Amino acid sequence: DAGVIQSPRHEVTEMGQEVTLRCKPISGHDYLFWYRQTMMRGLELLIYFNNNVPIDDSGMPEDRFSAKMPNASFSTLKIQPSEPRDSAVYFCASSPRAPRPQYFGPGTRLTVT
């Protein structure tokens, strides 16, 4: 298995632009998690899905953030409009069931100027 796949690996955008991050979980995993990692706040859970359904989005910082999972093999995290404080590394992780070990993707490093 290729593991969790994220794209792009790096994204540099200007403030106000829309940003879309993509994730392909490991096949057969029922859970998908989106995290954000910064030096100041550490690793924060933004939202997670079970069987494509959003279960807990309490970590989504504000309405500018949205996440979808249209099918079992694809999820997106969208920021519109982006702001410099959104600069971080965004990780996607999947798990066969919870609370089992989570498998992380390589992350997307987002820089908003």
Add this chain to the structure above:
Amino acid sequence: SQQGEEDPQALSIQEGENATMNCSYKTSINNLQWYRQNSGRGLVHLILIRSNEREKHSGRLRVTLDTSKKSSSLLITASRAADTASYFCATNSGSRLTFGEGTQLTVNP
């Protein structure tokens, strides 16, 4: 808020020495997990210990859990330069994990 708090924040040792990292948490847990993150990479799961277990081993890793003190420790024996990474404990509440701030381990060759 971070459920787990690792101690120390940074640890520097020589190759061959043992490294011990500690994690404290605040609420009841079902299990506690340890992850490693190499610079610029995603987190990698190391070991999971259930709340009814006190100690678990995996290769050079030894994890202990004391639920009465709400604490866990990760011991890496005979450390190698390749063990240089950040180590995070994570506690689960339902289906979600809450990660600590991590310990940055540097193993000098």
